[in-house]
Amino acid sequence: MSRLETKQFHFQLVPTAGVTMVRQLFAKYELDAANAGITYTLDMKLTAGHELMLTVDSDRIEQVYANIVYNAIKFTRRGGFITVKVEIRDEPSELVIRLTDSGVGISDEDLPHIFERFYKASKSRSNSGGSGLGLAIAKEIVQYHGGQIWAESRLGEGCSISFSLPMHRI
Ligand code: ADP
Numbered sequence: 001m002s003r004l005e006t007k008q009f010h011f012q013l014v015p016t017a018g019v020t021m022v023r024q025l026f027a028k029y030e031l032d033a034a035n036a037g038i039t040y041t042l043d044m045k046l047t048a049g050h051e052l053m054l055t056v057d058s059d060r061i062e063q064v065y066a067n068i069v070y071n072a073i074k075f076t077r078r079g080g081f082i083t084v085k086v087e088i089r090d091e092p093s094e095l096v097i098r099l100t101d102s103g104v105g106i107s108d109e110d111l112p113h114i115f116e117r118f119y120k121a122s123k124s125r126s127n128s129g130g131s132g133l134g135l136a137i138a139k140e141i142v143q144y145h146g147g148q149i150w151a152e153s154r155l156g157e158g159c160s161i162s163f164s165l166p167m168h169r170i
Contacts, residue, residue: 011057011144018054018095018167019046022086025065032069037078038101044086052088052167054095060141061165064149067134068099068161074130075159076103089164094147098162106153114151115139138163 026042033040046052072082080102087096106114110121118132135149142149146166153159 011060013055013057013145016054016056016058018052018165019044019048019050021054021056021058021061022084022095022097025062026084028062029066029069029073032073033082036073036076037080038073038076039081041081041083042086043083046086046088052095054165054167056145056165057141061145064138064141064163065097067138068163071130071134071161072099072101072103072159075105076101088167093167094164095167096162096164098160100158100160102158105155105157105159106151107155111151111153115149135161 022044023042030040069082076082082099082101085098085100087098088094089096106121110119113119114121115135115138117136119136120130120132139149142163142165147164149161149163151159151161
């Protein structure tokens with residue numbers, strides 16, 4: 001059982017500058033992507049002048065981001081890409097962070113299940129070495145913040161994992 005489910009997991013929600021947080025999160029994994037031979041790009045039109053506030057536990061949001069980016073690295077071959085696209089959406093006002101990779105992708109059959117505990121898509125079951133828990137925990141964390149997490153993918157055509165966080169402009 002995950003620590004979240006056993007309630008041993010404490011959140012510290014703090015007003016946080018969203019643009020700065022995303023830039024720092026992105027930068028933290030540049031070396032891992034480079035070592036894997038993957039082109040890793042941030043596509044964010046927002047600058048410090050557009051700073052926006054999120055109320056988040058930034059360690060927990062990093063856990064979400066890390067899980068998504070490590071999966072993307074794991075399932076993408078050398079020479080591939082990972083793009084991080086960051087956008088603001090209105091009604092409700094939220095920040096959407098989308099990581100798209102050019103990796104192996106996920107079948108239509110597996111796609112609805114990847115946020116379930118211990119689920120590992122059949123193609124990766126034998127060799128990915130993961131626990132199948134990462135995205136289930138990521139979902140709990142994002143939902144705790146009032147956001148959503150979702151996936152779009154086709155087998156052989158890469159994968160996009162997106163998550164949203166409610167925000168208010170300053
Ligand atoms: P794991 O620890 O096995 O990576 P996750 O919960 O993080 O567990 O992911 C669940 C499953 O979703 C993975 O085992 C894999 O089959 C699939 N998956 C997640 N991200 C990707 C991705 N970027 N490309 C292809 N498959 C993915």
